[in-house]
Amino acid sequence: MLRAVNSSFSTARAASTAAQKSLPNIVLVDAVRTPFVVSGTLFKDVMAVDLQKEAIKGLVERTNVSYDQLNHVICGTVIQEPKTSNIAREAALLAGIPDKVPAHTVTLACISSNVAMTQGIGLIATGNANAVIAGGVEMLSDLPIRYNRNARQALLGFGKAKSVGAKLKVASEFAKNAFSPELPAVTEFSTGETMGQSGDRLAAAFNVSRKEQDEFSIRSHTFASNAAKNGKFSDITPVFLGGKKPVTVSADNGIRVSSMEKLASLKPAFVKPNGTVTAANSSYMTDGASAALIMSEDYALANGFKPKAYLRNYVYVSQDPKDQLLLSPAYAIPKLLDRAGLGLKDIDVFEIHEAFAGQILANLNAMDSDHFCKENMKRPGKYGRVPIEKLNLWGGSLSIGHPFGATGIRLAIHSAHRLQEEKGQFAVVSACAAGGHGVGMLLEAYGK
Secondary structure, eight states: OHHHHHHHHHHHHHHHHHHHHTOOOEEEEEEEEOOOEETTSTTTTSOHHHHHHHHHHHHHHHHTOOGGGOOEEEEEOSSOOGGGSSHHHHHHHHTTOOTTSOEEEEOBTBTHHHHHHHHHHHHHHTTSOSEEEEEEEEOTTSOOOBOOHHHHHHHHHHTTOOSHHHHHHHHHHHHHHTTOOBOOOOBOTTTOOBHHHHHHHHHHHTTOOHHHHHHHHHHHHHHHHHHHHTTOOTTBOOEEEOSSSOEEEOSOSOOOOOOHHHHHTSOOSSSTTTOOOOSTTBOOBEEEEEEEEEEEHHHHHHTTOOOSEEEEEEEEEEOOTTTTTTOHHHHHHHHHHHHHTOOGGGOSEEEEOOSBHHHHHHHHHHHTOHHHHHHHHOOSSOOOOOOGGGBOBTBOHHHHOBOTTTHHHHHHHHHHHHHHHHTOSEEEEEEEEGGGEEEEEEEEETTO
16 A cells, blocks of 8 residues: 555656646746836826726737737735725726736735736746736825724714714714824834834944945936936836826936935934935835736747747745845845856846845845855855846836836846846846845846
8 A cells, every 4th residue: 555655656746847847938028117206296196006007008009919818917016005906907907908817916015016927927837827917006196094993993883873872972983083094004014113224224234334325326326317318218108197287107207316415415214313224225105007928938939929038937035024124135046046056147137126225235245245144044155246237237226216016027127128138148136025025036038
C-alpha cells in the first residue's frame, strides 16, 4: 500500500514538474495611464470609476483588442468609493466591455495594480485566460468620509424608533456626533504611525541626509521634466472633461523642477523639528488610473499583437511594519534575482517606487550594507548597490505622482519602454507598500 502511495505521489510530482515546464510565456502587450494629476486639481469633480474607465478605454483603443478576446478584468485600488466597491466591474461596464467578461477588484496598498497584474499572470499561466486587462486607480480628491460610530448607530436606529420621544432621543444622539466625522486613516493601523514618520526614521537609520534627499527629489523632477518634453510618456492616454469649460487633460501636472535653496528652506513635514522628510522630497497626493493588457505569447502572436515585454517572474515580501515599513525593495530585489539566477549586473533598467527620497535611498543603502544583509536577510554579506545610472531615468513617483492603486502598472510600462529605448534585456520593478509589504517584478525585453 505504501509503495502504491509513493508511486502515486511520484507520478503527481512528475506531472507537476512537467506542467511547470510547459507554462506559457506571458507578455505585456501594452499599457496606458491617464495623466497623473495633483489631487484637488483637474480631476477633482470626477469619480475614481470614471478614471479607471478612461484608462481601460484608452488601452482598448490603443491595442485594438476586441472584446471577444478578453477573458477577465482585474483592477486595484486602495481607498474605495462605497458606491463602486467592485470598481473593476463598474469601470469595465462603463468602458463598454461586455457583461460576460468577469471583473474583480484587489487591494494591497501602493502595489495594488501589481497584484492585479500578477493575478492576471496566474489566470493565464493556469489556462483560465488568454487575455486579461489589469488596471489600477486612485482618486484622492474625493475621499469617502463617514460619520463616527455613534452617529451611524443613531441613524440606523432611527427607523426602529416608534414613539416621538424615541425618535427625538435618536436625533439628539446623532446631532451630538454629526460634526465629528471619521476621515480615512493616513496611519498604519498596527503602529499608529504615518508613512512619513516611518520614512523619516528609515532615512536616519541608514544615514541618508536631508541634502541627499533634496538632491534626489530634484533629480526625479528633472528627469521627469526632460522625459515629458522629449515625448517619453507615450503611455499617457488623454482624458476629456466636459462641463461649462471643457478641457482635455493630456499631461501630468505635478512635475516641478526646483532648486536646492528652495528645498532647503522647507520645514520637516512629519518629525518636527529635526526630521529630514519634507513635502518636496515626498510623493504627493495624486489622482490617476492605469491599465495593462497581458496575454500568453502564443495567443498574442496568433492574433496579431506585438508585445512590449515578457513578464518573467515576481515575488511578494513582507516584514516588520514599524521599523521596516518601507524597506521591501531591499528584500524583494535580491529574492527576485536569486530566483531568476541573475544578479544586479544583469539588470539594465530599474524602476523603483519613490514614496520618499529618503525611503528609496535607504533601500539602496540597505542592499549595500554588510550588517543589514547578514542580520536581516541571512546573506553572507552585502548584496550590492543598484547602479544609480540605471534607476528611474524618466523620473518617478516623487515627480510624476503616485495614485496608490495605479503606480505599479506605470512602473511596468516605463520599464518596458526604457528597455526598448536603451536596448536592454532585463528590467526590475519594485515597490514598498503599507503593512510592510512589497513587490519585485522581472521583465525581459521582447525579442531578446
